[in-house]
Amino acid sequence: MSSPTLTKDEADKSAPPAGGSSEPRPTAGPPSALARFLANPKALALLVAALVVVVSSLVTGSGAWPHALTADVKSPLNDLDNWLVDNRDTHWIFLYFLLHISNFAQAAYDTLLSLLESMSYVGVIVVGTLTAWAAGGADLSRRALRTGGTALAVFVVCGVLDVWEPTMETLALMIVAVVFSALLGALLGLASGLSDRFEKILRPVFDTMQVMPAFAYLLPLVLMFDIGVPSALIATVIYAAPPMARLTSLGLRQADPTALEAATSLGADARQRLLTARLPLARKQMMLGLNQTIMMCLSMVVLASLIGSGGLGSEVYEALGALKIGDALVAGIAVVLLAVLLDRTTAAAGERLDDVVKAGISRTMAQLRLVLWGVIAALTAVFAFVGTAIAGDEWPEGWVVDFSNSVDTAVDWFTDHLGSGIPVLGGTITWAEGFTEYVLNPLRDGLLATPWWALALLVAVVGWIVGTWRAALAGVICLGLVGWMRLWDVAMDTLSQVLAGLVLTIVVGVLVGILCARVERVDRMLRPVLDTMQTMPQFVYLIPVIALVGQNRTGGILAAVIYAAPAVIRITAQGLRHVDPAAMEASTSLGATGKQQLFGVQLPLARKSILVALNQGVVLVLSMVVIAGLIGGGALGYMVVQGLSKGDLSQGFPAGIAIVCLGIMLDRLSQPAIKRVRD
Numbered sequence: 001m002s003s004p005t006l007t008k009d010e011a012d013k014s015a016p017p018a019g020g021s022s023e024p025r026p027t028a029g030p031p032s033a034l035a036r037f038l039a040n041p042k043a044l045a046l047l048v049a050a051l052v053v054v055v056s057s058l059v060t061g062s063g064a065w066p067h068a069l070t071a072d073v074k075s076p077l078n079d080l081d082n083w084l085v086d087n088r089d090t091h092w093i094f095l096y097f098l099l100h101i102s103n104f105a106q107a108a109y110d111t112l113l114s115l116l117e118s119m120s121y122v123g124v125i126v127v128g129t130l131t132a133w134a135a136g137g138a139d140l141s142r143r144a145l146r147t148g149g150t151a152l153a154v155f156v157v158c159g160v161l162d163v164w165e166p167t168m169e170t171l172a173l174m175i176v177a178v179v180f181s182a183l184l185g186a187l188l189g190l191a192s193g194l195s196d197r198f199e200k201i202l203r204p205v206f207d208t209m210q211v212m213p214a215f216a217y218l219l220p221l222v223l224m225f226d227i228g229v230p231s232a233l234i235a236t237v238i239y240a241a242p243p244m245a246r247l248t249s250l251g252l253r254q255a256d257p258t259a260l261e262a263a264t265s266l267g268a269d270a271r272q273r274l275l276t277a278r279l280p281l282a283r284k285q286m287m288l289g290l291n292q293t294i295m296m297c298l299s300m301v302v303l304a305s306l307i308g309s310g311g312l313g314s315e316v317y318e319a320l321g322a323l324k325i326g327d328a329l330v331a332g333i334a335v336v337l338l339a340v341l342l343d344r345t346t347a348a349a350g351e352r353l354d355d356v357v358k359a360g361i362s363r364t365m366a367q368l369r370l371v372l373w374g375v376i377a378a379l380t381a382v383f384a385f386v387g388t389a390i391a392g393d394e395w396p397e398g399w400v401v402d403f404s405n406s407v408d409t410a411v412d413w414f415t416d417h418l419g420s421g422i423p424v425l426g427g428t429i430t431w432a433e434g435f436t437e438y439v440l441n442p443l444r445d446g447l448l449a450t451p452w453w454a455l456a457l458l459v460a461v462v463g464w465i466v467g468t469w470r471a472a473l474a475g476v477i478c479l480g481l482v483g484w485m486r487l488w489d490v491a492m493d494t495l496s497q498v499l500a501g502l503v504l505t506i507v508v509g510v511l512v513g514i515l516c517a518r519v520e521r522v523d524r525m526l527r528p529v530l531d532t533m534q535t536m537p538q539f540v541y542l543i544p545v546i547a548l549v550g551q552n553r554t555g556g557i558l559a560a561v562i563y564a565a566p567a568v569i570r571i572t573a574q575g576l577r578h579v580d581p582a583a584m585e586a587s588t589s590l591g592a593t594g595k596q597q598l599f600g601v602q603l604p605l606a607r608k609s610i611l612v613a614l615n616q617g618v619v620l621v622l623s624m625v626v627i628a629g630l631i632g633g634g635a636l637g638y639m640v641v642q643g644l645s646k647g648d649l650s651q652g653f654p655a656g657i658a659i660v661c662l663g664i665m666l667d668r669l670s671q672p673a674i675k676r677v678r679d
Contacts, residue, residue: 049461056454063450063492065483073485074650081649084223102230105176109229113172115384120391121164123383125155130376132341136348138369147348154341162402163315163334164395170301170311170338173229177236177297182290184237185244189289192245193252193282194274202249206242208664217300218644219652222307232304240296247289251282287350294342299537302335303627306644312338316539320630325411325547326404332540339536411547419550432549432558440553444496452483463669471668478661487658493635494625495662497553501560501621506614508561509568513613514598516569517576530566538563538627546631556628556637564620568613575609576602615670622663636662 088094116124133148158167191198217235225231279286305313315331383390419429426434447455456476463472482491516523541559549555579602587601603610629637636655643652 049458053450053454053458056451063448063452063455063488065452065486065488069480069483070486071484073654077650077653081223088226098224101234102225105230105233106228108176109172109233112175113169115380116168116172117393118385118387119380119383120387120393121155121159121395122391123379123387124168125152127376127380127383128152128155130372130379132345132348134369134372134376135345135352137352138372139365143348143351147344150344151341154337157337158334159395160399160401161330161334162395162400163312163331166310166312166315166331167334167338170298170313170335173233173236173301173304173309173311174294174297174338174342177233177240177301178290178294180233180237181240181293181297182244185241185289185293186248186286188241188245189248189252189286192249193278199249202245206246207667208660209239209242218304218307219640219649219656222644223649227308229309231307232301232309235304235307236297236300239300240293243292243296244286244289247285247292248282251285252278254282254285283353284350287346287353291343291346291350294346295339298335298339298342299539302537302539305539306641313539316543317630320542320546323546324404324408325543326407328543329407330404332543335540336532336536340532343531414547415550428548429550432552432554435554435557436552439500440496440557443500444493447492447496448489452479452488455479459665459669466669474668475665478665481661482658485654485658487636487654490635490639490655491658491662494637494659497557497560497625497628497633497635498618498622498662498666501557501564501625502617504557504561505564505568505617505621509565509613509617510572510610512565513569513572514576516573517602518594518598523573526569530570533562533566538624541624542628542631551632553628553633555631556625556633559628559631560621560624563624564617567616567620571609571613571616572606575606575612578609579605611670615667618666618670619663622659622666626659 119127129148129152132151133144136144136147138144158164188202192202193199217239218231221231221235221238225234301309301311302313302316305311305315305317308314312331312335316328316335319325319328319331415429418427420427422430456479459475459479460472463469463475482488512526516526541563542555545555545559545562549558583601583605584597587597592600625633626637626640629635629639629641636659639655640652640659642648643650643655
C-alpha cells in the first residue's frame with residue numbers, strides 16, 4: 001500500500017521549526033489586569049473623565065459657575081412672599097380652601113391636647129398603659145406585659161424629668177399626624193396597588209419625596225399657613241405618608257395569586273376579593289408601613305419646632321441654641337423614650353395580629369379584649385371629666401429630679417480635660433479640627449477648583465456606568481439647576497460634607513456589619529443599640545455631638561455617621577447572613593479559610609445588599625448634614641434653617657431645592673446600580 005502524500009500546506013504545518021527543535025510554540029498568557037481594564041469601555045471612560053477633572057482643576061484652579069448661565073430667582077420669590085403675606089387674610093384661595101384646612105388641623109390638635117390635659121397625668125398614665133397592654137395582647141404573656149411596662153415607665157420618666165407638658169404637646173401632635181398620615185398613605189397605597197396607572201404616576205413622586213430632607217417640606221407650608229401647628233401638622237402628614245403608601249401598595253401587589261384565584265372561583269367580585277383576600281394578605285406590610293409612618297411623624301414633629309409647633313422639639317431647639325446641653329439632653333431623652341414606646345407598641349400589635357392569623361383566638365379571649373377596649377374608652381371619658389380634680393393640672397413638683405446641671409458640669413469637665421491637651425492623642429476637639437483642616441477643607445477646595453463642565457462630565461460618566469443614560473441626564477440636570485440658582489459654591493460645600501460623611505458611614509457600616517454577621521455575640525450586643533438609634537429623631541443626635549466636638553462642620557458629619565450607620569450595618573449584616581448556604585458549604589469543602597470565604601464568597605454574593613446600603617447611606621447622610629446647619633455645618637443647611645426662622649422664602653426655598661437636587665443626583669448615581677443587579 002502506498003503511503004499517503006502530504007500537500008504543501010500540510011507539510012509546512014508538520015515540519016519542525018527552524019533550528020531542528022520539535023517543541024511546541026509558546027502560547028500567549030491571559031491578558032493583564034491593565035489590559036482588561038483598558039478593554040472595558042466604561043472603565044476607560046471613567047479614567048478619561050477623572051483625568052479631565054484633575055487636569056482641568058490644576059490648569060484653571062477655579063470652578064465658578066458662569067454668571068451668564070444663572071438667573072435671579074430671589075426677586076420673583078420675594079414678590080411671591082410679599083403677595084402671600086398681603087393676601088393671606090383676603091384672597092379666596094386662603095378664605096375658602098387653605099383656611100379651612102388650617103382651622104381643621106388646629107382644631108384637631110387643640111381638642112386632643114385639651115383631652116390629655118383634662119385627664120391629668122394619672123389618667124394619661126393609666127389609659128396609656130392599658131392601651132399598650134391591649135395592643136400587646138391583653139394577657140399575661142411576656143409581650144403584653146413588656147409593652148404595658150414600657151408605656152408605664154416612659155410616662156413616669158417623662159414626668160420625673162419635668163417635661164410632662166411638652167411631652168403631652170408632642171404626643172397630641174403625634175396622634176393627629178399619625179391618624180391622617182396613615183389614612184392618606186393607605187388610600188394612596190390602595191390606588192397604587194390596584195392600578196398600574198396610579199403606580200406609574202406615584203412612583204416618581206415617592207422617589208423624589210424619599211430623597212427630600214425634612215426641612216424642604218416646612219418652608220412652603222409656612223408661607224401658605226404661617227408659623228404654627230397647622231404648618232407643622234400638614235408638613236408631617238406629607239412627609240410621613242409615603243412609607244404607608246408604598247408598603248400598602250407592595251403588600252397588595254404581592255398577594256398570593258392562589259388565594260386570589262380561590263376567592264374568584266368562589267364567585268367573589270373585585271370588592272370582595274379586596275376585602276377578604278388582598279387586604280388581609282397585605283396586613284403585615286401595612287403594619288410595617290404604619291410603624292415607619294409613626295417614626296417619621298415623630299422625627300418631623302420634633303423638627304417642626306422650628307416653625308412654632310411647640311413640644312419636646314422646641315425644648316431641644318432652644319436648649320441647643322443656648323448651648324444648654326443638660327436641658328437639651330433631658331428633652332432628647334424624653335423624645336427617645338416616646339419613640340421607643342410608639343415603636344414597641346406598634347410592633348407588638350403587629351405580632352399579635354400575626355399570632356391571631358396563624359393560631360387563631362378563642363371566643364372568650366376575643367370577648368375579653370373587646371371588653372378591655374370598652375373599659376379603656378370608659379376610663380378616658382371618666383378621667384376627662386374628673387382627672388384634674390383628682391390629680392391637679394400639672395406633674396407634682398416633689399416628683400421631679402433635676403440633673404441638667406450635673407450634665408452641664410460633666411460636659412464642661414469633658415471639654416476641659418478630653419477636648420484637647422491630651423499628650424500624643426490630642427482630644428476630641430483637636431481631632432475635629434484636624435478632620436476639618438486635612439479632609440473637609442481640601443475636599444471642598446477641590447470641588448470648588450473643578451470646572452463646572454468637568455464635574456458635570458464626571459457625573460454623567462458615573463451615571464452612565466452604574467446605571468443608564470437617564471441617570472446620567474438626571475445628575476447633569478440637577479447640577480445645572482444648582483448653578484442656575486447661583487448656589488454653586490455653597491452647594492459644593494454641602495456636597496463635600498456629604499461625600500466625607502458617606503465614605504465614613506460606608507466604611508464603619510460595612511465593617512461593623514461584617515462583624516455582626518460573623519460574630520453572633522457582637523450582633524446580640526449591638527442589636528438593642530441599633531434598635532434605639534433607629535428610633536431616635538434626627539434632632540437628638542446633635543446633642544452628644546456638641547458635647548464631644550462642639551459646633552462645627554465635623555460635628556455635623558459625626559452626627560450624620562451616627563444617624564446613617566445603623567441602617568448600613570443592618571442591611572450589610574442581613575445580606576451576608578443570607579448568602580446561599582450551598583456556596584458557603586462548597587467553599588468550606590474546598591478548604592477555604594474564613595478570610596477567603598468572606599472576600600471570595602460572601603462579599604461578592606452580598607453585593608446587592610451592599611449597594612442597597614450605599615443608597616440608603618446617601619439619603620440618610622444628606623438629610624443629617626442639612627440638619628447639621630443648626631450646629632455650625634453651614635452651607636445649604638444653614639440657609640434653610642435661616643430661611644425657616646425668618647420666614648424668608650428667597651433664602652430658604654432655593655437652598656431647599658438645591659438640597660433636593662443634590663439628593664436626586666446622588667440617589668440616581670447609586671440606585672440604578674441596584675436595579676441592574678436585581679435584574
